[in-house]
Amino acid sequence: MKRVIFDTVLFLSVFLLPYWVTAVLIVCGIFLFINFYEFIIVGVMVYSVYMIPTQTILIQPIWFATALVLVYVSIQILRRYIILYKS
Secondary structure: OHHHHHHHHHHHHHHHOOHHHHHHHHHHHHHHOOOOOHHHHHHHHHHHHHOOOOOOHHHOHHHHHHHHHHHHHHHHHHHOOOHHHOO
16 A cells, blocks of 8 residues: 555656656655566656657667666665665
8 A cells, every 4th residue: 555655646746746856756666665666657757747859869768768777777786785675
């Protein structure tokens, strides 16, 4: 139930709050919940809402989503070395 409420707040924050509040919520969600894949969808939504139209190929949503997946994988690897997550 906590995750559903958190996801609802996260989704609403995309449209009602500044992007930096949503970013803080995403980081909190990554560390609070296991397998928090929702942040990729929310990240693409934030990018779509706040992006500046350009012709540069490196600033396309697919590259942004790829960067988010790489960040997620690196956080999962680093999570193993944090004392709070030791089993």
